[in-house]
Amino acid sequence: MTHVQELPSGSGPIPASAVEILTQDLRRRILSGDFRPGEFLRDVKMCEEHSTSRHTFRTAALVLVTQGLLRQIPNRGFMLPEFGPDDIVDITRLRGAIEGEAVRMIVLTGVIPPAALDAVAVMRDPARSADRSALVTADRDFHRAIIAASGSARLKRTYSGLEGEIELLLIQRQGFYAAAEDMALEHERLIDSLKSRHYGTARDAFQEHWEDLQTRLLDQR
Amino acid sequence: MTHVQELPSGSGPIPASAVEILTQDLRRRILSGDFRPGEFLRDVKMCEEHSTSRHTFRTAALVLVTQGLLRQIPNRGFMLPEFGPDDIVDITRLRGAIEGEAVRMIVLTGVIPPAALDAVAVMRDPARSADRSALVTADRDFHRAIIAASGSARLKRTYSGLEGEIELLLIQRQGFYAAAEDMALEHERLIDSLKSRHYGTARDAFQEHWEDLQTRLLDQR
DNA sequence: CCCACAGATATTGTTGGACAATAAAGGGTC
């Protein structure tokens, strides 16, 4: 079983490199709560579990460090970050800057991204919104669609890094939404604010949305 | 000369890892125009010139990829990016979002970062502003100070990534400022706008500043 | 002439094994 690298037969559109694959895998594991905050990712263990060499693990981990999903402690290894109140307001601030710019573009062009509407539909549908993880996914898809609609590669790149941190935060502090219905309602309000095609209105609505999430996260524990 | 790793005796406050050192070195080389746009960084050559192993080079290069200073072409290696008009407006857009948020914080607190004033002083001083590279540095320091004043770790992190791309752009398209005096004048205007402690005023001033730079860059060639 | 196609050559991406340096864990003494 040496050097045998199975290609993703019919699934993957991109035959990505081993480092990219591992980066994605680790990302998934981290965001699914496989590790506790403050836990170290021992590389021998990781290499066994993902059957890669220590070098590839190390490289992938470093990429995740640049995205804020891991922290490197010199001579101690790679650790899952623990978020404090400062991190929460900091993340909210950057998020506001990024998503605010995307909102500005959407208002300018007047095109509401269909994927955002789809995400709201999921929140509205009791059958699909029963699963909590489906809600998290829907929320992620909504905001990702907003960013994508900006048409800016760098905005997207920056947000995708931040997105990881946001999700990790939501994982570490669960129960951020009382009910699926509230979530749907709030996001419908955001859509409406975009339809107004008035930047001030939209910006205020989104601002309130972020700050709501922030206070909810801060109130927890 | 194997495994001998000279520690920075009295200079470095942080005995950084080899990857960090190499990342910084490569960054410097890239930003000093050592490589042409589109040029590939062959790893054997790089390893010789920096006397490191191929792994460390590869890891460092990948970090630079995440910062937009290099691009990885599968099975071709790491290439210096070539910026087109799209990239210029895209960079300007993200920059506006990031720096705009920092400006908002500064206006809120009312504290003008001293480092920004220092940078303007350099532009004003004919002796120091004679050297073109000193001007570039002063401009970088000015805007870096603005970001730092926001007090947000993530804003800083994001901007430092973007900063590299901006500098590289300035390297690839030189002569963006007609004279040092114009530069000083424009930045003094920015300082004044901050002193007004009115977000709309400051935001407009900065917005104009970025857009000026954008059009100057776009007009070139 | 130049296009295509074969082999030779170079370069990348990944792996395994090795080792120094540092941190963490025992273990004994006072």
Place this chain on the structure above:
DNA sequence: GACCCTTTATTGTCCAACAATATCTGTGGG
């Protein structure tokens, strides 16, 4: 219990190797 020494584990780095892919070269046909 606090301190020092030894042992162990883990990290960070290097070297050497190899498969896969890309590039170069030369040769023959149209």
